[in-house]
Amino acid sequence: MPQREIKVYLTPHGVTFVDPGFDCLPLIKRIHPEFEIRSDPPPPGYVPSFQKARKTPVPEIAKKDLQRIRSAELWDIHGKAVRSLSSVPDQNCPTLLDLKIELARRELENCRLCAWNCSTNRFVKPGPHCGLREDANIGSIFCHVAEEPQITPSVVVKLNGCTLRCRHCQASENFVASGGIKFDAGFWDKVAKVEGYDLSETIQLVGGNPDESVYAILLALSSAPDDFDKPIVWNNNGYANEVLYKLLDRIVDVWLTDFKYWSEKCGERISEVNNYPETARRGIEAIVSQQTKVIVRHLILPGHFECCSEKVLEFLEQFKQKIRISIIDNYIPDWKALNDPKINRMVSEEEISKVKELLKVYELRDISESSSDFWEKTE
Amino acid sequence: MTRAISFSFIGWLIAKIGEIGEATRRWEKIQKVRVEAKALEGIEFRALPKGNETLQLPFGNLFFGPEIEDTMKIPANLLLKGSEEFGKELSSEQMAFLDLIGREAEMVGFDIELKKLIFHDQREPVIHMLLKPAKTFHELIGQGFEDQKALPPVSEFKTLFDLFQDESNLVAIKSRDRGN
Numbered sequence: 001m002p003q004r005e006i007k008v009y010l011t012p013h014g015v016t017f018v019d020p021g022f023d024c025l026p027l028i029k030r031i032h033p034e035f036e037i038r039s040d041p042p043p044p045g046y047v048p049s050f051q052k053a054r055k056t057p058v059p060e061i062a063k064k065d066l067q068r069i070r071s072a073e074l075w076d077i078h079g080k081a082v083r084s085l086s087s088v089p090d091q092n093c094p095t096l097l098d099l100k101i102e103l104a105r106r107e108l109e110n111c112r113l114c115a116w117n118c119s120t121n122r123f124v125k126p127g128p129h130c131g132l133r134e135d136a137n138i139g140s141i142f143c144h145v146a147e148e149p150q151i152t153p154s155v156v157v158k159l160n161g162c163t164l165r166c167r168h169c170q171a172s173e174n175f176v177a178s179g180g181i182k183f184d185a186g187f188w189d190k191v192a193k194v195e196g197y198d199l200s201e202t203i204q205l206v207g208g209n210p211d212e213s214v215y216a217i218l219l220a221l222s223s224a225p226d227d228f229d230k231p232i233v234w235n236n237n238g239y240a241n242e243v244l245y246k247l248l249d250r251i252v253d254v255w256l257t258d259f260k261y262w263s264e265k266c267g268e269r270i271s272e273v274n275n276y277p278e279t280a281r282r283g284i285e286a287i288v289s290q291q292t293k294v295i296v297r298h299l300i301l302p303g304h305f306e307c308c309s310e311k312v313l314e315f316l317e318q319f320k321q322k323i324r325i326s327i328i329d330n331y332i333p334d335w336k337a338l339n340d341p342k343i344n345r346m347v348s349e350e351e352i353s354k355v356k357e358l359l360k361v362y363e364l365r366d367i368s369e370s371s372s373d374f375w376e377k378t379e
Numbered sequence: 380m381t382r383a384i385s386f387s388f389i390g391w392l393i394a395k396i397g398e399i400g401e402a403t404r405r406w407e408k409i410q411k412v413r414v415e416a417k418a419l420e421g422i423e424f425r426a427l428p429k430g431n432e433t434l435q436l437p438f439g440n441l442f443f444g445p446e447i448e449d450t451m452k453i454p455a456n457l458l459l460k461g462s463e464e465f466g467k468e469l470s471s472e473q474m475a476f477l478d479l480i481g482r483e484a485e486m487v488g489f490d491i492e493l494k495k496l497i498f499h500d501q502r503e504p505v506i507h508m509l510l511k512p513a514k515t516f517h518e519l520i521g522q523g524f525e526d527q528k529a530l531p532p533v534s535e536f537k538t539l540f541d542l543f544q545d546e547s548n549l550v551a552i553k554s555r556d557r558g559n
Binding site for chain 1: 380381382383384385386387496498505506507508509510511512
């Protein structure tokens with residue numbers, strides 16, 4: 001029996017399923033009998049980064065001192081720990097994950113996780129933009145059957161709360177930060193019951209936006225089953241500060257990050273956000289410095305080739321050895337975009353061709369055409 | 380942002396061309412029944428003269444054309460939400476697809492809400508379908524009753540029309556509306 005609502009669009013040219021999960025498969029198969037889930041999974045025996053972080057002691061400090069040490073010093077220790085990755089178990093030391101949880105907790109007392117830099121103490125009140133306090137709320141969980149093959153099938157955890165207000169958002173229900181399922185230790189039992197879980201290859205944290213829920217997520221990771229072996233995909237909107245990327249270094253296996261706009265004005269007009277392009281650029285620079293797989297998603301918006309798509313791809317060229325590009329070419333207006341004449345249309349074939357041509361010009365790796373070396377190759 | 384998956388009509392049409400004519404005819408019947416989902420509060424329940432009947436149901440309005448028997452063959456939980464011109468503007472491919480998805484979605488346990496969207500650069504509408512975990516027929520009808528136990532068992536009627544043919548059921552709804 002279906003458990004969630006699913007959006008389907010019937011356009012003059014075809015049919016589009018938003019967030020197709022295992023619960024949509026009977027329908028999809030009926031429409032398109034040849035449909036098969038494309039999957040290029042991690043190799044057998046893959047150990048997710050967070051499981052390593054759980055077992056990595058930080059010998060510079062004693063567990064009992066973790067909450068007493070000044071933040072600057074703790075960050076120094078953290079910086080060394082993510083580089084050295086000691087593996088000698090020591091019961092008296094905190095683990096790298098413990099250290100990150102403590103740093104994330106402190107961050108929430110004066111929150112600057114995202115580029116709104118609100119400095120809210122989220123243990124006292126919710127952030128003015130994300131709407132979140134210290135805990136995390138899940139809007140829905142399902143197993144996605146049509147993400148990039150390298151991460152499909154993917155258990156998608158849609159977290160409530162977002163720092164952007166994209167006028168075309170297809171998940172605007174996740175703007176509401178409260179309600180939903182608590183992201184806590186009991187989360188793992190719920191995940192295991194998701195239809196398609198046994199066939200899933202990754203677990204994906206998305207939203208809304210997952211960044212502002214990092215503290216609760218790290219806490220939940222500390223109670224994951226020891227044999228949980230699915231890589232973590234962090235699917236965010238590109239509006240995080242560097243501190244977020246540092247907290248998730250050695251936790252996340254795949255960064256799946258958006259780069260939406262190059263133009264400041266476009267970010268302001270469409271997503272009601274300040275300083276998006278600069279923030280997204282710094283975010284990309286932060287994640288390519290990590291030992292992590294990186295997929296940058298770019299949604300083609302109607303009429304935004306010259307101001308955004310062209311320049312985003314030009315910027316990404318310098319990282320072409322480290323990243324893969326995922327072009328989203330099936331934009332359908334939703335939410336406020338339905339009443340916005342500038343973006344109330346689908347993108348044209350010509351607009352899609354121009355973007356795809358640029359991938360070739362800049363020799364950027366289109367993930368839809370990538371070979372199966374995604375998981376094996378160290379980049 | 381997660382990914383959506385799109386399928387073109389091309390290819391599907393080649394395989395399904397034979398079904399389109401039948402689906403189009405079925406759609407013409409479906410057009411005669413338009414159920415517009417509404418909030419429950421303030422809804423008035425009344426019956427209009429036969430042949431041009433409107434029943435405002437707890438979950439919305441049913442409009443019956445002259446061929447009532449035919450129109451009631453559509454799935455009870457296919458909720459159509461749209462304007463009166465909704466169907467006329469669809470291409471035959473869209474009609475066929477809508478028909479197919481409607482029947483398949485019901486089989487796997489979804490209710491459907493439809494909305495018509497018009498994008499500014501094209502004449503043809505885009506249909507927004509929201510597939511919702513299905514309410515049972517009994518749940519759907521029961522929304523209008525204060526005491527759902529008063530409803531006849533589902534097995535006693537096959538269609539919505541059967542239910543509302545029974546004057547006592549209409550009375551039950553009316554009395555709820557009056558706050559009795």
